[in-house]
Amino acid sequence: MAEGILKQILDYSNRSNPYPLYEELRKTPVFHDGTGPYVISTYHDIQSLLHDPRLSSDAHNLTATAGDPLAGGEGGGGGEEAALPPSFLKLDPPEHDRLRRMTNRPFGPPHSPHRIEGMRDDLHGIVSGLIDNLGDPGRIDLVDQFAYPFPVTMICRLLGVPREDEPRFHSWADTIAAGLDPDPDADPAERLRVTHDARMELGMYLAGLIEERRKNPQDDMLSELAAGHGQDDTMSTMELLSTSALLLIAGHETTVNLITNGMLTLLRHPDVLADLRENPELVVPLVEELLRFEPPVQLLPQRTPLVDIEVRGVTIPKGSSMWLVLASGNRDPDRFENPDRFDPYRKDIQHLGLGSGIHSCFGAPLARLEAQLALSELARRLDNPGLVEDPPPYRQNAVLRGPRHLEITCDGIRP
Amino acid sequence: MPDGSLDRLKREGRIVVVGASLAGLRAAETLRDKGFEGTLTMIGDEPYEPYDRPPLSKQVLLGKATADHTALPRRREIDAEWRLGVPASGLDMATRRVKLADGDEVPYDRLMIATGVRARPWPNEAEGELDGVFVLRTRDDGVGLARHLDAGPRRVLVIGAGFTGSEIASACRERGLEVTVAERGDAPLVGALGGVIGAVAAEMHRENGVDLRTGVMVTRLEGDTTGRVRAAHFSDGTTLECDVVVVSLGAQRNTEWLAGSGLGAGPRGIACDAGCRAFDVRGIVTDDVFVAGDVARSPHPLFGYQFLSLEHWGNAVAQAETAAHNMLSESSDRRPHIWVPAFWSSQFGVNIKSVGVPSMGTEIMITQGSRAERRFTGVYGYQGRVIGAVTFDNCRWLQFYEQQIEATAPFPPPFPTVDRRSDGQRPIPADFPDPSVPTHGPTITLSGYSPADRRMTFTPAGH
Numbered sequence: 052m053a054e055g056i057l058k059q060i061l062d063y064s065n066r067s068n069p070y071p072l073y074e075e076l077r078k079t080p081v082f083h084d085g086t087g088p089y090v091i092s093t094y095h096d097i098q099s100l101l102h103d104p105r106l107s108s109d110a111h112n113l114t115a116t117a118g119d120p121l122a123g124g125e126g127g128g129g130g131e132e133a134a135l136p137p138s139f140l141k142l143d144p145p146e147h148d149r150l151r152r153m154t155n156r157p158f159g160p161p162h163s164p165h166r167i168e169g170m171r172d173d174l175h176g177i178v179s180g181l182i183d184n185l186g187d188p189g190r191i192d193l194v195d196q197f198a199y200p201f202p203v204t205m206i207c208r209l210l211g212v213p214r215e216d217e218p219r220f221h222s223w224a225d226t227i228a229a230g231l232d233p234d235p236d237a238d239p240a241e242r243l244r245v246t247h248d249a250r251m252e253l254g255m256y257l258a259g260l261i262e263e264r265r266k267n268p269q270d271d272m273l274s275e276l277a278a279g280h281g282q283d284d285t286m287s288t289m290e291l292l293s294t295s296a297l298l299l300i301a302g303h304e305t306t307v308n309l310i311t312n313g314m315l316t317l318l319r320h321p322d323v324l325a326d327l328r329e330n331p332e333l334v335v336p337l338v339e340e341l342l343r344f345e346p347p348v349q350l351l352p353q354r355t356p357l358v359d360i361e362v363r364g365v366t367i368p369k370g371s372s373m374w375l376v377l378a379s380g381n382r383d384p385d386r387f388e389n390p391d392r393f394d395p396y397r398k399d400i401q402h403l404g405l406g407s408g409i410h411s412c413f414g415a416p417l418a419r420l421e422a423q424l425a426l427s428e429l430a431r432r433l434d435n436p437g438l439v440e441d442p443p444p445y446r447q448n449a450v451l452r453g454p455r456h457l458e459i460t461c462d463g464i465r466p
Numbered sequence: 467m468p469d470g471s472l473d474r475l476k477r478e479g480r481i482v483v484v485g486a487s488l489a490g491l492r493a494a495e496t497l498r499d500k501g502f503e504g505t506l507t508m509i510g511d512e513p514y515e516p517y518d519r520p521p522l523s524k525q526v527l528l529g530k531a532t533a534d535h536t537a538l539p540r541r542r543e544i545d546a547e548w549r550l551g552v553p554a555s556g557l558d559m560a561t562r563r564v565k566l567a568d569g570d571e572v573p574y575d576r577l578m579i580a581t582g583v584r585a586r587p588w589p590n591e592a593e594g595e596l597d598g599v600f601v602l603r604t605r606d607d608g609v610g611l612a613r614h615l616d617a618g619p620r621r622v623l624v625i626g627a628g629f630t631g632s633e634i635a636s637a638c639r640e641r642g643l644e645v646t647v648a649e650r651g652d653a654p655l656v657g658a659l660g661g662v663i664g665a666v667a668a669e670m671h672r673e674n675g676v677d678l679r680t681g682v683m684v685t686r687l688e689g690d691t692t693g694r695v696r697a698a699h700f701s702d703g704t705t706l707e708c709d710v711v712v713v714s715l716g717a718q719r720n721t722e723w724l725a726g727s728g729l730g731a732g733p734r735g736i737a738c739d740a741g742c743r744a745f746d747v748r749g750i751v752t753d754d755v756f757v758a759g760d761v762a763r764s765p766h767p768l769f770g771y772q773f774l775s776l777e778h779w780g781n782a783v784a785q786a787e788t789a790a791h792n793m794l795s796e797s798s799d800r801r802p803h804i805w806v807p808a809f810w811s812s813q814f815g816v817n818i819k820s821v822g823v824p825s826m827g828t829e830i831m832i833t834q835g836s837r838a839e840r841r842f843t844g845v846y847g848y849q850g851r852v853i854g855a856v857t858f859d860n861c862r863w864l865q866f867y868e869q870q871i872e873a874t875a876p877f878p879p880p881f882p883t884v885d886r887r888s889d890g891q892r893p894i895p896a897d898f899p900d901p902s903v904p905t906h907g908p909t910i911t912l913s914g915y916s917p918a919d920r921r922m923t924f925t926p927a928g929h
């Protein structure tokens with residue numbers, strides 16, 4: 052019965068609501084159909100495995116990949132390595148720790164405790180501007196007109212990437228993100244090639260920028276990363292390239308879904324939307340509940356055990372590919388009461404939406420702030436908003452899941 | 467058989483909490499959460515509403531928070547009668563009354579004791595009263611010490627290099643103050659974490675400019691004519707000029723007020739069962755007196771039923787919640803407090819965390835990272851099983867090791883881990899000054915996640 056369930060999850064026709072399939076999946080908490088990945092779907096198992104030092108994120112340790120629709124793409128080692136070395140997302144400590152620490156220096160505490168809070172006014176300005184320019188309130192595509200441009204503008208500003216270049220790296224980012232999508236119909240070799248080329252071009256583009264910043268440092272993260280801090284604390288140029296590529300792409304492809312999923316969910320729950328309009332501070336727990344209810348990253352395909360490990364009595368052989376289905380863990384009734392209910396008032400919300408352990412989302416503070424500002428402002432300013440189409444059309448990607456368009460109407464835009 | 471008395475207790479009973487701090491507050495909140503509608507009285511000898519202590523040796527000394535702004539966040543309304551600024555002075559278990567120092571008496575149906583510990587004072591009373599000599603336990607201590615540090619003393623002497631002493635030294639250095647640490651043992655933190663980790667801590671002190679003196683005792687504090695401290699004399703014959711001294715020699719349990727009450731309370735704390743019910747002096751468990759937090763001493767099945775007293779923030783919270791739950795439950799619904807000890811500290815920019823009972827460990831193995839980089843995980847072994855773990859700037863792995871402890875997993879861990887370095891290939895003696903060796907017996911393992919589905923599995927000895 053569970054046969055073929057992975058295929059169904061990947062099947063585009065189930066994109067708008069994969070949750071019943073996850074429920075099915077949880078009946079076999081360690082799911083394996085002979086050749087493919089070992090799929091882990093319950094909250095506590097995922098949570099434990101994310102803290103398990105016997106699990107590697109480094110694709111070099113992957114051996115048994117037969118039948119894994121994600122092997123070889125961005126998820127695997129091959130395609131990426133030839134273009135750029137793996138980013139810290141796909142490294143184990145100590146390399147992971149070293150790179151993440153250095154990346155954090157210009158980004159967060161203890162060295163840069165005010166960076167994100169300091170962007171609040173900027174963020175607010177961009178949100179206001181985008182809402183001001185939504186145009187005809189009868190025809191708004193929230194993705195193209197708001198949810199996409201907002202985080203992209205922000206990540207460009209943070210890194211110091213010229214916003215005008217967006218059309219160029221937009222397509223590279225799209226291609227690279229698509230490489231993470233286990234589209235069963237795509238030709239893996241072709242996907243590998245396209246992803247590789249996109250990473251190559253993005254790398255070359257970033258190399259030019261970094262070169263420029265070395266000569267002319269600005270107050271942005273690229274400049275600070277390029278400058279380094281002392282002998283031990285400098286990234287090689289290749290490390291710098293893959294780190295900035297990671298930030299640029301992650302800054303592109305995730306928050307857009309968080310915001311869009313958020314607005315979609317709010318429009319499906321008008322009472323919550325109304326409450327948010329009255330009580331803007333509700334947005335803080337609301338975004339946490341969103342990260343549980345509709346996480347932008349549905350699953351982590353990048354883990355492999357260094358040794359045979361046992362999970363719920365099932366032995367997962369060393370080198371196997373493992374998928375941790377965060378979105379399923381988030382709806383696990385053994386962890387959350389009424390997991391399928393969107394309830395921003397729930398008391399106990401420790402979701403997996405931003406991962407956990409050493410690879411937990413690096414950009415989390417920024418993503419949270421972006422989503423909070425975006426949703427509270429949309430709630431405040433859109434007069435009587437409504438969905439044109441439910442469900443909306445989704446993007447192809449099953450891993451980075453979200454609507455491709457979100458058409459809404461409203462009676463007007465408030466000042 | 468439920469006879470309705472529990473319902474009556476919930477509806478109109480009287481619950482008294484003595485000790486209005488972390489454990490007391492969390493217990494009170496839990497009681498209300500569980501539907502207790504009766505009268506709740508909170509008795510505390512300090513004049514303040516419940517506040518948080520860990521910041522006192524961290525943010526407060528750094529000037530990042532003030533001691534009077536560390537009030538504990540409230541989880542909910544508790545609608546209590548507060549008797550603050552007056553100590554409880556006695557207990558009459560027969561008539562179920564708590565006596566207060568002001569002569570009042572407060573009757574109860576259920577009593578919760580959470581009086582915690584206090585700092586062990588400098589043994590020579592007159593020296594301890596010199597201006598500039600501090601302990602650090604209370605908000606008032608924090609205010610006084612922070613003020614003296616603000617004044618820019620020429621040298622601070624910290625006596626005792628346990629967690630609190632080390633944190634104080636770290637804060638002083640961060641403020642650019644000259645600081646000497648005197649420790650009787652061979653290294654900082656040896657008592658809690660052993661000599662192998664103590665050596666790392668010692669390096670941390672020295673690299674951060676602390677004048678660390680180990681294997682030495684302070685024998686006398688000397689004041690000037692105005693009653694201000696001016697120097698300390700050491701057992702090696704040396705003298706140190708200093709104008710602030712922080713005595714950080716551990717804690718004493720606040721149990722004196724229970725003398726003669728018939729409760730099993732003494733210098734080592736108040737003994738209770740795993741359900742937080744206090745023992746009386748005959749070793750018989752009471753049904754209406756519960757204990758939680760630093761003052762409690764309870765048997766832990768996972769650690770050979772040893773009575774553990776823990777001075778850990780997380781323990782106070784978890785034990786208070788369990789005690790409150792049990793206070794309002796039929797005996798069959800009671801839960802054991804089988805919290806796995808966990809502790810954190812932050813000093814010299816390093817985040818230190820431990821789980822389990824490292825001090826029971828005889829061996830340690832560095833399973834991840836490296837001591838030289840001060841980013842590592844050390845696992846403690848005791849008779850072939852994992853008994854504790856410590857991380858320096860590596861805490862995201864700790865949950866795994868906690869599960870290893872709960873499962874009484876074999877030591878040394880037989881599997882490879884990410885970030886295993888060459889110095890972590892085999893265990894070495896953990897090097898505790900005085901290994902306390904509990905008897906070998908049957909084992910208990912823990913499983914399950916939420917308090918409600920936590921399970922113990924009993925394995926007879928010899929298996």
Ligand SMILES: Cc1cc2nc3c(=O)[nH]c(=O)nc-3n(C[C@H](O)[C@H](O)[C@H](O)COP(=O)(O)OP(=O)(O)OC[C@H]3O[C@@H](n4cnc5c(N)ncnc54)[C@H](O)[C@@H]3O)c2cc1C
Pocket residue numbers: 484485486487488489490509510511512518519520521522523552553554555580581582583602603604630720723758759760761776777778779780782808809810811812
């Ligand atoms: C400076 C400092 C730093 C710390 N840092 C950490 C840390 O980093 N990590 C960690 O895990 N733990 C830390 N701790 C320990 C943690 O604060 C304690 O474990 C926790 O406060 C215990 O709570 P409690 O309610 O049991 O006891 P307490 O907080 O001590 O509360 C007991 C209360 O009862 C009062 N009382 C005593 N006798 C009577 C009486 N007869 N009548 C009425 N009231 C009475 C006391 O005055 C006190 O207010 C630290 C403690 C200190 C002092």
